Amino acid sequence: MIRIPHERFERVLAEGALQEAIYTATGRLMEKRREAVAPEVLPDYQELRAQARRIKEHTLENLDFYLEQFESQVLARGGRVIWCRDGGEVVDFLTALAREKNARLIVKSKSMTTEEIHLNEQLEERELEPVETDLGEYILQLAGERPYHIVAPALHKTRYDVAEVFSRTLGVEREEVPERQTRIARATLREKFLAADIGLTGANFLVADSGAVVLVENEGNARLTTTIPRIHVAVAGIEKVIPRAQDLAVFLKLLGRSATGQPLTVYTSVLAGPRREGEPDGPEEFYVVLLDNGRTRVLADREKRESLFCIRCGACLNHCPVYRKIGGHNYPWVYSGPIGAILTPQYFGTGHEPWLPFASSLCGACGEVCPVKIDIPKMLLLLRREIAKAAVREGKARWERAAFRLWAWLMARPKLYEFAGMAASALAPEGSQGWLRALPGFLNVGPLRAWLRERDLPAPAPRSLRQRWRVRPRVERT
Amino acid sequence: MSRDHILHKIRTALGRSAGQPPAEAPPVRLRVPEADLATRIEAFLSSVSRLGGKAYRARSPGEVRDYAARLLDGRRAVASNAAVLQDCGITCLPGVECGFADRSALQAACAQAELGITGADYALADTGTVVLLASAAEARMISLLPPVHLAVVPKECILTGLDELFTLLPRPSELTSSAVLITGPSRTADIEQILVRGVHGPGEIHVVVW
Amino acid sequence: MARRVSLFATCLVDQLFPSVGLAVAEVLERLGWTVEFPEGQTCCGQPAFNSGYWDEARQVARHCLQVFREAEYVVVPSGSCAAMVSRHYRELFHKEPEVLAEAEALAGRVWEFSRFLLEVARVEDVGARYDGVVTYHDGCHALRELGIREGPRRLLAHVRGLVLKEMDIAEECCGFGGTFSVKFPEISGAMARTKIASILRTGADTVVSTDSSCLMQLRGALLRAGACVRTLHLAEVLAFR
Numbered sequence: 065m066i067r068i069p070h071e072r073f074e075r076v077l078a079e080g081a082l083q084e085a086i087y088t089a090t091g092r093l094m095e096k097r098r099e100a101v102a103p104e105v106l107p108d109y110q111e112l113r114a115q116a117r118r119i120k121e122h123t124l125e126n127l128d129f130y131l132e133q134f135e136s137q138v139l140a141r142g143g144r145v146i147w148c149r150d151g152g153e154v155v156d157f158l159t160a161l162a163r164e165k166n167a168r169l170i171v172k173s174k175s176m177t178t179e180e181i182h183l184n185e186q187l188e189e190r191e192l193e194p195v196e197t198d199l200g201e202y203i204l205q206l207a208g209e210r211p212y213h214i215v216a217p218a219l220h221k222t223r224y225d226v227a228e229v230f231s232r233t234l235g236v237e238r239e240e241v242p243e244r245q246t247r248i249a250r251a252t253l254r255e256k257f258l259a260a261d262i263g264l265t266g267a268n269f270l271v272a273d274s275g276a277v278v279l280v281e282n283e284g285n286a287r288l289t290t291t292i293p294r295i296h297v298a299v300a301g302i303e304k305v306i307p308r309a310q311d312l313a314v315f316l317k318l319l320g321r322s323a324t325g326q327p328l329t330v331y332t333s334v335l336a337g338p339r340r341e342g343e344p345d346g347p348e349e350f351y352v353v354l355l356d357n358g359r360t361r362v363l364a365d366r367e368k369r370e371s372l373f374c375i376r377c378g379a380c381l382n383h384c385p386v387y388r389k390i391g392g393h394n395y396p397w398v399y400s401g402p403i404g405a406i407l408t409p410q411y412f413g414t415g416h417e418p419w420l421p422f423a424s425s426l427c428g429a430c431g432e433v434c435p436v437k438i439d440i441p442k443m444l445l446l447l448r449r450e451i452a453k454a455a456v457r458e459g460k461a462r463w464e465r466a467a468f469r470l471w472a473w474l475m476a477r478p479k480l481y482e483f484a485g486m487a488a489s490a491l492a493p494e495g496s497q498g499w500l501r502a503l504p505g506f507l508n509v510g511p512l513r514a515w516l517r518e519r520d521l522p523a524p525a526p527r528s529l530r531q532r533w534r535v536r537p538r539v540e541r542t
Numbered sequence: 543m544s545r546d547h548i549l550h551k552i553r554t555a556l557g558r559s560a561g562q563p564p565a566e567a568p569p570v571r572l573r574v575p576e577a578d579l580a581t582r583i584e585a586f587l588s589s590v591s592r593l594g595g596k597a598y599r600a601r602s603p604g605e606v607r608d609y610a611a612r613l614l615d616g617r618r619a620v621a622s623n624a625a626v627l628q629d630c631g632i633t634c635l636p637g638v639e640c641g642f643a644d645r646s647a648l649q650a651a652c653a654q655a656e657l658g659i660t661g662a663d664y665a666l667a668d669t670g671t672v673v674l675l676a677s678a679a680e681a682r683m684i685s686l687l688p689p690v691h692l693a694v695v696p697k698e699c700i701l702t703g704l705d706e707l708f709t710l711l712p713r714p715s716e717l718t719s720s721a722v723l724i725t726g727p728s729r730t731a732d733i734e735q736i737l738v739r740g741v742h743g744p745g746e747i748h749v750v751v752w
Numbered sequence: 753m754a755r756r757v758s759l760f761a762t763c764l765v766d767q768l769f770p771s772v773g774l775a776v777a778e779v780l781e782r783l784g785w786t787v788e789f790p791e792g793q794t795c796c797g798q799p800a801f802n803s804g805y806w807d808e809a810r811q812v813a814r815h816c817l818q819v820f821r822e823a824e825y826v827v828v829p830s831g832s833c834a835a836m837v838s839r840h841y842r843e844l845f846h847k848e849p850e851v852l853a854e855a856e857a858l859a860g861r862v863w864e865f866s867r868f869l870l871e872v873a874r875v876e877d878v879g880a881r882y883d884g885v886v887t888y889h890d891g892c893h894a895l896r897e898l899g900i901r902e903g904p905r906r907l908l909a910h911v912r913g914l915v916l917k918e919m920d921i922a923e924e925c926c927g928f929g930g931t932f933s934v935k936f937p938e939i940s941g942a943m944a945r946t947k948i949a950s951i952l953r954t955g956a957d958t959v960v961s962t963d964s965s966c967l968m969q970l971r972g973a974l975l976r977a978g979a980c981v982r983t984l985h986l987a988e989v990l991a992f993r
Contacts, residue, residue, distance in 0.1 A: 070938060073939055088735075127552050128549050131552070147545035217732070221733065221734075223734055226733055250741060254653075258653065282731075283730050291683055307567050308570060308712070309713050313708045326725075328723060330725050330729055331723065331743065332723040333723075336719055339719050340718070342677065343676045344683075345648060345683050364551075385946075386936075386939055422931075424932065425892070426932070427929065429923075472805075473811075475795045475811075476811055501975075510934075514935070517941070518937050518940065518944065520976050521972060522968055529773040530766060
């Protein structure tokens with residue numbers, strides 16, 4: 065049996081204010097996206113999605129070529145590329161770099177890839193001081209939490225929570241107005257920017273033909289991170305590469321719209337190499353860390369390779385009725401929602417939190433809104449198959465398999481199936497107009513009990529359709 | 543070491559060998575609509591306003607300068623070395639510093655200034671975007687550190703949108719270490735989805751087209 | 753023209769909601785079609801497929817293919833089961849060319865009920881009458897796997913006496929999801945309650961859908977909430993006169 069963390073779900077479902085907050089926030093993002101991709105404003109939306117998918121497909125199928133091209137372009141512009149197999153290698157590189165440059169303070173702009181390898185904790189252990197500068201990420205760093213959402217990391221925090229966090233950790237007066245809270249963050253972080261030695265970012269895209277790191281943001285913190293400190297380090301998953309700068313025209317149109325409904329986010333930076341001769345400012349050194357951390361394993365699986373197409377827009381989270389109920393922290397990894405449900409088992413193995421791909425009604429909303437057309441429901445089905453196979457192999461699903469075997473056997477034998485139906489009908493207690501509120505103890509088990517926990521149950525029809533069909537009067541032809 | 547390891551794993555996963563050329567890439571998809579200058583200007587101005595920026599159409603260099611002077615109102619400003627700013631006489635306005643060659647002096651000035659004044663290399667009509675390519679004429683910080691940004695956009699720089707930009711600049715990184723697209727004032731909605739302007743970048747953006 | 757269809761009622765309708773199958777037959781017969789009920793039919797295999805037991809799903813799917821081998825039109829009062837047959841059988845059998853060919857052939861002959869009315873029988877007005885305020889719930893698989901959105905609404909629009917009032921979240925999942933509903937009952941129940949709140953906001957007295965599974969979830973949750981809203985399959989509404 066796969067263990068499902070019901071207690072955790074129940075806890076979050078019982079938190080009325082949080083439920084309201086998640087539902088409203090994601091609902092608003094859904095609405096904004098819908099407006100931004102409406103045919104009146106973006107008539108070629110579906111063509112853009114198809115093109116984005118084609119490009120991702122092509123790039124991943126030729127990934128070694130594009131990564132090498134990217135690397136040589138970065139080198140040609142005076143930057144350096146560091147290849148890291150896992151988070152440990154990233155930490156080692158950064159620690160060595162900081163030591164060599166005598167750096168301690170690292171300003172960071174929002175990056176899911178660094179969240180993925182728990183970079184902050186590890187840098188802190190090495191006596192470095194990483195500071196998150198995206199407002200949401202900053203709040204969470206101060207609160208000691210991980211992101212709740214790929215795009216809106218502090219989605220679950222109210223202004224009162226923020227007031228508490230700021231006054232406790234920054235020693236400022238309690239302040240409950242978001243605008244003034246933002247001022248506090250601006251002032252505190254501005255000092256950090258001006259004093260920082262290293263600016264650490266992720267990357268939304270790596271452009272192979274240009275050696276460019278592309279960053280998309282609204283606050284300006286990524287720009288500050290890549291402008292003020294002497295050193296810029298971008299940490300990116302190897303799947304982030306796209307062939308040509310011209311492909312950005314497609315991806316930028318989709319990313320902002322899918323994430324927040326913005327045709328373009330406030331700042332899009334295309335950064336390649338350290339500052340050049342004659343340019344007044346910008347970093348003196350430019351590094352790109354290319355991180356594997358399990359991606360090559362996903363790449364090897366032809367059927368599920370498309371999971372790597374993800375451009376981290378968060379639309380699937382906003383549209384997922386399950387995410388909207390259980391929230392971001394009930395997912396085991398930093399990637400939550402539908403995309404988290406397909407990435408987590410592929411990175412960690414299907415034995416890790418195996419309930420995850422099952423926690424979906426397969427409603428398909430995620431796949432419908434994915435800007436790169438990842439067939440997320442199909443990925444979930446494929447993962448379920450792998451997990452069920454493994455569970456059977458390991459003897460963990462004896463009952464379930466026996467039940468499905470019996471069921472399949474029965475379904476291929478219509479007479480027996482009919483008989484079983486009659487037996488169930490005879491056994492079932494009489495309900496009110498065919499619906500049951502409860503079952504006697506010996507029947508109130510397993511799936512029936514689970515159903516009745518939340519809903520009334522239809523009693524089996526006294527006579528099945530096939531039985532009624534045999535005696536049914538035919539309607540006269542008109 | 544890790545490089546070879548990762549590339550090897552990728553090639554094994556894909557069944558490719560080192561140095562193997564890639565399959566043909568899908569053709570680039572760029573669609574540039576037809577739009578005359580007046581339409582582009584009009585669209586650009588209204589896009590900027592929609593984003594919460596202040597858009598102004600100047601009829602002469604003098605009007606540009608006057609707009610800048612009103613905005614300055616005795617405050618300190620840093621101006622970039624863009625030719626258009628000199629042409630309009632903005633660089634001579636009282637309180638405006640420009641011509642920084644030294645990085646730390648530039649940073650100090652930008653950190654103190656109330657207003658950053660830049661030109662624009664391009665602008666995008668459909669999204670209200672100002673495109674700045676870092677160069678001797680345009681420092682990155684001026685549009686970033688001060689709480690107010692004024693961009694003076696020569697009208698011929700206004701393109702229809704992203705597709706036209708990438709048609710004209712197939713690889714912006716060949717020209718500059720930093721191409722930045724600025725679309726409206728700095729903003730966040732990280733606390734309860736309440737829109738707040740001016741988080742880290744300028745909370746106010748003024749765009750003057752002439 | 754052979755105006756003959758085979759009804760694939762689905763196991764759920766057969767065992768729990770036979771009136772839906774009868775309603776489908778009634779509507780089609782009124783339009784001049786002969787409706788047959790192949791007695792060998794059971795289930796499409798979706799429960800096993802969705803739970804990861806593909807071998808067992810294949811067993812049931814093979815049976816289903818065999819039952820409907822001869823049928824020219826197979827009408828299914830369920831978007832979910834129709835999508836299982838027309839889309840997912842391909843996946844199940846992609847390594848067995850012979851069965852795959854059969855699955856492909858059946859895929860072209862399987863019709864979700866509302867789509868059959870509109871695209872094969874070519875009627876929008878089936879001559880139904882239903883006095884009530886109705887809200888339409890989009891079944892997820894009908895909507896997203898088969899692209900059925902306007903069709904059922906057009907059919908409802910022609911029902912005399914019927915007033916259609918849209919929900920604000922008509923396209924949001926009801927939380928059924930097959931085994932999901934019993935594996936994650938607390939989440940499934942919470943989703944149902946969200947949907948019910950939207951249904952109640954419309955003031956409708958009846959919820960209509962293409963799928964009895966969604967309606968089972970909604971009806972069960974409506975009853976549990978003590979709400980007085982009727983649930984009817986689209987076919988049942990169209991059978992009224």
